[in-house]
Amino acid sequence: MPAIINFKICDNAKECSGIAICPTKAMHYDEEKQTIVIDKDKCTSCGLCRPECPIGAIQVGRTDEEYQQCQKEIAEDPRTIKDLFVDRYGASPIFEFFMINNDQLDEKIQNENITLIEVYNPIEAQCLLKSIPIKDLTDEMERDVQYYKLVPSDDVKIKYAINELPSLLIFRAGDLLGMIKGYYNIEQIDEMKSLVKGFTKNLS
Numbered sequence: 001m002p003a004i005i006n007f008k009i010c011d012n013a014k015e016c017s018g019i020a021i022c023p024t025k026a027m028h029y030d031e032e033k034q035t036i037v038i039d040k041d042k043c044t045s046c047g048l049c050r051p052e053c054p055i056g057a058i059q060v061g062r063t064d065e066e067y068q069q070c071q072k073e074i075a076e077d078p079r080t081i082k083d084l085f086v087d088r089y090g091a092s093p094i095f096e097f098f099m100i101n102n103d104q105l106d107e108k109i110q111n112e113n114i115t116l117i118e119v120y121n122p123i124e125a126q127c128l129l130k131s132i133p134i135k136d137l138t139d140e141m142e143r144d145v146q147y148y149k150l151v152p153s154d155d156v157k158i159k160y161a162i163n164e165l166p167s168l169l170i171f172r173a174g175d176l177l178g179m180i181k182g183y184y185n186i187e188q189i190d191e192m193k194s195l196v197k198g199f200t201k202n203l204s
């Protein structure tokens, strides 16, 4: 049985690493149709492509039964491509309005509610699909939360003792409540949520 792609969550990019690894060229990008396709006559069900997709959009069922199970799981998957293209910690920005420059920092952190400033290095941006959606990080917080991304200047790094990128700085009314250093991926979301909560739980 051929590999099967869950197009509900596939970004359908020519750069798909499943295409790159496929030894028989069964998986390829059809320029005319502008989509990834799998040639069922060439696919050997070797399974090499499956782990290449960071979000599990490629499935391989070697028997009829397994293939039907893959089709069922895809049909029942509630995710959509829209869910994946949201701003995420450590990943490249999706929406420009989350970006601020260093001159805006002082003004943005004066908010009486929580302001999260993610400082990051665009050259080392992490995989979008493996990173934590900001909305999931903040949805259980009791206060309103503002969030911005910033590529920090040397002055900002010195001022806030930032020695690791990305880091998440947590401010309220101009005060730095805390900083979470380093990258956390989607599997570490509970750990990161708990760290953010730890810095904000005793606020009046």
Ligand code: SF4
Pocket (backbone or CB within 6 Å): 002, 003, 021, 022, 023, 024, 025, 026, 027, 038, 042, 043, 044, 045, 046, 047, 048, 049, 050, 060
């Ligand atoms: S299962 Fe193997 S042959 Fe089939 S598309 Fe994936 S890598 Fe190619």
